[in-house]
Amino acid sequence: MMSTKVLIADDSETILLLLRTRLEMEGYEVVTATDGVEVVEAVGREAESAPDVLLLDAMMPRKSGIDALRELRAAGVDTPALIVSAHQDETDAGAPTDLDIGGYVTKPIDFDLLFSSITRLTES
């Protein structure tokens, strides 16, 4: 069985390292991006082996996770996505309802919750 491929995007290398380590320990395949522009590029480039789940930080330089997701959805990409935000405020206020966001993950990350969210999104 092919392992689930997760695209993680965060502007902090340390957070990326943490996420990659934990996700790989759980058996996921991981690709990374450091901003929204790279996210859009990565999803396009990996057309044949596209990620199964997107894990996007809400606030990133150049292009935020929300904006990247908006662009992908407009291009017809329906990959399930989780938004990581520093706190609920970012998502409470102007949470876009039209982007089919699969859930929110707040920092510091509760990994048990993250893994169960990914499982929920990939199994459905």
Place this chain on the structure above:
Amino acid sequence: MANRLTIGFAIAFAVLTGLAVIGVGRFLQQRQDFEDAVARSYQTEIAARTRFAQGEDRAAAREAILAQEQRRQSLRDDIDDETRDTALLVGAGLIAGLTGAALLFSGLIASMRRPLEELVEASQRLASGDLDARVKVGGLSETATLGSAFNEMASELQRRAGERDQLDRMKDEFVLTASHELRSPLTSVQGFAELLMLEREKLSTKQAETVEVILDNTRHLVRLLNDLLDLARSDAGRLVIKPVPTELAPLVDDAVRTMRSQTEARQQSLSQEVETGLPLVEVDRDRIRQVLVNLLTNAHEYSPQGASIGVTAVLRGAEVEISVSDDGPGMPEDQLEHIFDRFTRGDAGLTQHVGGTGLGLAISKSLVELHGGTIAAEAVLGQGSTFRVRLPAGATGDPVTEPARTEASR
């Protein structure tokens, strides 16, 4: 304009008073002349009567006597006329003066009254928080001065209020930004410490303990950040609750379950008793759960090993009362008074481990009040503490936003 009116009235007074004085003076002179004339008339008559008595030219004497009587009569008539005229003059002067005075005063009062009324109205608006309240400057110089002083004061108040609001916004913004910026490094610290703990068997006991300390402190920092964020939101009037009709029993159960492992670790008993048939409450479940966990955490942390902690929920009239009590060390009176203030913490000397932030009760109070409820504390030194949360029973209403901060609540 009012000043010219005053001067006009003053001149009119002076003229009238002068005329009256002249009139009265002339009358007194006439009176004197009259008395002199009457006296001379009597002398003439006495001389005539003497001539009559002596029998000299009686007819001429009688004529002279009669003539004098007539003359005096005519003098009396004249003086009576004069008296009446003078009395009329003085009376008319008095009436004119009094009328003038009355007119002057009512004019003065009227010219002060409108600006004063306007001042009163503007002061009331200012007092009720309308910092745009100003008055039109005008009228008497005194009311004009008062008016411009009032306007200056109002402008100054407005300026300072603006400065304060700006500082408040900067503070709230700072807390939000700081809390946001601190989260990423904290995520790393906590995440990597957890990573180490996943391979605990590879660590020495000492190393494992060290990592536990890192994790403990990271969790504490996260709690502090969350609490500070809640307070900043509350101060900015941005603490929003989303109340839904809620059954209390599962909520209490949930909070108690969250605390179970911590209380068991210190052999503390944790009981719950929710009255059957309690009405629903309209609450934000996460927030009321947060309040209950806050209260239970306090009971747990301030009570010694083996203590008893209990949660009860009962109906009290139109309210549901949830109490969290413990048989811990209680609190002295002076501490109880400030228990809901920020960064107030009980004397931690009695317990080894108090992990609270000192903000939990302040936040709990804001949250409960946001729900239209009340929170109160009771304690007996050496016998324990009880915190009572009262929430309106029944379900109504839309999402509520906390009213912006008022002085009284600071």
